[in-house]
Amino acid sequence: MSLAALKSSLRCTILEGVGRHARWLLARDRSRLSMASSEITLEAVPDIKDIPAADWDACANPRPDPDSLETLDTLASSVPAADCRTASKPAYNPFVSHAFFAAAEASGSACARTGWGPRHLIAKLDDRIVGVVPCYLKSHSQGEYVFDRGWAEAYHRAGGSYYPKLQVSVPFTPATGPRLLIRDGVDRDQIGSALAAGLRALCNATEASSVHVTFAREGEAKFLGEHGFLQRTDQQFHWHNAGFKTFDDFLGSLNSRHRKAIKRERREAVAAGITIHWLTGPDITEDAWDAFFDFYMETGSRKWGRPYLTRKFFSLIGESMSRDVLLVMARRNGRWIAGAINFIGSDTLFGRNWGAVEHHNFLHFEVCYYQAIDFAIQRGLQVVEAGAQGEHKLARGYLPQTTYSAHFIADPGLRRAIADYLKRERAYVAEVGRELAEAGPFRKSGDEA
Secondary structure, eight states, X not given: OOHHHHHHHHHHHHHHHHOSOOOOOOOOOOSOOXXXXXXXXXXXXXXXXXXXXXXXXXXXXXXXXXXXXXXXXXXXXXXXXXXXXXXXXXXXXXXGSHXXXXXXXXXXXXXXXXXXXXXXXXXXXXXXXXXXXXXXXXXXXXXXXXXXXXXXXXXXXXXXXXXXXXXXXXXXXXXXXXXXXEOTTSOHHHHHHHHHHHHHHHHHHTXXXXXXXXXXXXXXXXXXHTTTOEEEEEEEEEEEOSSOSSHHXXXXXXXXHHXXXXXXXXXXXXTTTOEEEEEOGGGOOXXXXXXXXXXXXXXXXXXXXXXXXXXXXXXXXXXXXGGGXXXXXXXXXXXXXXXXXXXXXXXXXXXXXXXXXXXXXXXXXXXXXXXXXXXXXXXXXXXXXXXXXXXXXXXXXOEEEXXXXXXXXXXXXXXXXXXXXXXXXXXXXXXXXXXXXXXXXXXXXTSOO
């Protein structure tokens, strides 16, 4: 069954399962939600600036003791025993840092006016913040990249109100990372269970229809599944570093047809006298941000009408986290003509937005994909996440990668319908992933050297 047929089936099932007179038994909305679980208290905070950066970052990007296996994150994907000590090394994800969320909110990009009302859930143990969930009360489904508009439409036709809903995610960022942010040195399962219960309680308190935890790590999504959240999968395309020392090493792993195609694309991309530049840290000036924002607005306006991020956002991340940013910029005749923004993690380069004011054959592939691979190889990074969708990435060495989300649906009828839909959708995503992986550009046994 095609994905379109699945969506049509979902709409019919919701109409049958919910009826036209859905009733809600929900608590009155409160600005402060508290509940007790042993010594754990939970609170919803409406502005990230009210959460100390040091406490948030201690939960979001903890620094575990490399000599202790007890610091392994049991909510992350499972790790083979042989890799346990490697997995316990400090890991850094720039998108869950306090600085990133603060920039998104302070810039007016993610705020109540744009339909992203902060409701960050914090867990305290003896008045100390030990857990955080980045959460927003939303009045629409834009800027999420895990699509549920069909759910909303069908539920509305059945007489229900899908909005507001709660979104646990990094605004406008389809990048996998932790969503239940838990400080080291505490019982992670206990705090995680309290946060999961807190999300369900917050759903009730805000009269939201649902909670959506998107682009979570696999283990985290399954953990939430044990606490009543439905499981959803989707697919992106990621590049993986197989110990390459140079870009030519990477090319050598491809079959002849794709190797030749990439070499040709790279030549033609810069044939019009274009030069490519990597900017990071203090090299990213306000002039560079001005140019990149022009690219972002030009391309974003053509693709989805109103770009999500404000100009102020880029200045704020330039001030607070420029060393986590890589701008790949293209220059011709003395001016910037195109660029892509990437964020640098401890082992992953996250590709985000691209834009251009001049259009040249294959320049998009060069700036977004090939330069990202080259940078990752030089930095010793293991993965390049190239953002949402795009089967054209497969021919450029980016293989299908399953992504995970978890969804709590308050209405029993809506929940049953979505659960049935997701079961079939997961099978569809898995089958497509297998077919695409088989069609990848890498040399197979018996291929030419």
